[in-house]
Amino acid sequence: MQKDILIIRADATKAIGTGHIMRCLALAQAWQGHGRGKVIFVSYCESEELKQRIYEEGFDFVSIESPYPDESDLKQMLETLRFASETNLWAVLDGYHFDARYQKMIREAGYKLMVVDDLNNCQRYHANILLNQNLNAENTPYCCDTDTCLLLGLQYVMLRREFLRYQNKTRRIPERATKILVTLGGADTYNATLKVIQSLKQIEQGNLEIKIVAGPANPRIKSYEEAIPGFSSEMRLLSAVNNMPELLVWADVAIICAGGTLWECMFMGCPVISFAINEVQHTILKFLHDKSVVLYMGYVKTTNNEALSKSIESVLLSYELRSKFSEKSRKMIDGKGILRVIDSMTGLGREPENQKEVAYV
Known part of the structure; x- marks a missing residue:
């Protein structure tokens, strides 16, 4: 045959x-x-x-x-x-x-x-x-x-099959979020990663663990390495990552730039803070934001660092908001x-x- x-x-x-x-x-x-x-x-x-x-x-x-x-x-x-x-x-x-x-x-x-x-x-x-x-x-x-x-x-x-292994896994939502995953695309054309690093440095909450994923087509890894020192909490830069599901299990919150990563986060029930880079993403994220499924920060090129910092901190401190994000997300992607x-x-x-x-x- x-x-x-x-x-x-x-x-x-x-x-x-x-x-x-x-x-x-x-x-x-x-x-x-x-x-x-x-x-x-x-x-x-x-x-x-x-x-x-x-x-x-x-x-x-x-x-x-x-x-x-x-x-x-x-x-x-x-x-x-x-x-x-x-x-x-x-x-x-x-x-x-x-x-x-x-x-x-x-x-x-x-x-x-x-x-x-x-x-x-x-x-x-x-x-x-x-x-x-x-x-x-x-x-x-x-x-x-x-x-x-x-x-x-x-x-x-x-x-991808590495995500499907987590089909029926229960997700624990901590009272206070301390683990942040930053993953802004394979190339991060608009350099949102640097914007997020700068915004995270403004957060007063201590004892954070932050993992920053630089995608395989991202040419700015050196600039991220230079921006990380001086941060009061633990911040690690990762590249050539092949264990995204495990990272999403680890994370209490993911900061992303829509695209396919959005569906992966929602399937895993990981609370999301997201940017958009085009009109289609804007429409999707605004709909999800209005339904209390994600926190949408607007277009990446126009997002203010101070506003981003305050929004991240509000999500970290709100158990109720993160629980709502996680529960609603998982119901949308089977x-x-x-x-x-x-x-x-x-x-x-x-x-x-x-x-x-x-x-x-």
Whole structure:
């Protein structure tokens, strides 16, 4: 029996961060874990640590020299697909630069295609499956092919297997929070980490333990090392981290910059203080803030250090607020999203009679 091949096209750079590849790792893990077959990442990846992780997970890696709109990108992707075409095959695109033309070329070549999206920034989507795992994505007015299966909303959040091990773990909320995790993306393009370090130094509460995660595409580690000395509480800088679930278990509060990390924190029930870097994140975080699920600090570029410091301290001191954040968060992410996505992909491979039933498992 022939096994399916999954070919993922996603990038990681200092400009866009690592989130596209990290959420596709969840898909790759589930694909292989369910015995579907081989996984190939086709990527323009500036992080050697991330490349190494892909290899360590048991996946193949094909390097892109110049990303789309450079024509060599599309040519290389189609060549990779053709090379594997003797086997049942799915292509996945995760990146905002893969426009309608890129998608259409893959579909017209006869391959099954899933597009992972957040922004609805294409005039038209050409895909067998269009996945948007964000809050309230089911209200997005997508223009797509008539046969496209839409997977929209939090029920399709793709979590990596290291998180799913904590599916039913009870979380203890301390009366007074002292452990803070700062993790602001794989690249932290807006240098929010330095802003948070400076704000934490203004907090009067002592005996804090702070762990700061610098992502694999972050070029500013040296500046963080220089900013840490002189802090009254313990502050540690971590890089090349592969144990994020354990860090979220350790933390009483996480300070983040939305993205996929938001869904990971919510699944783990870790109380969140978050920034936004784009309008989609702003809309999501404002909704969650209004529902008392997270504390939203606004856009990272405009957040005031003094206001941030006071907000962090208020969350640290409020058992009631952190308990509410944790309880409400866990109810919104059930951890089964990756199974629903895989079921939809394999269901379409069997040409189901009713695609809507596949889309909303």
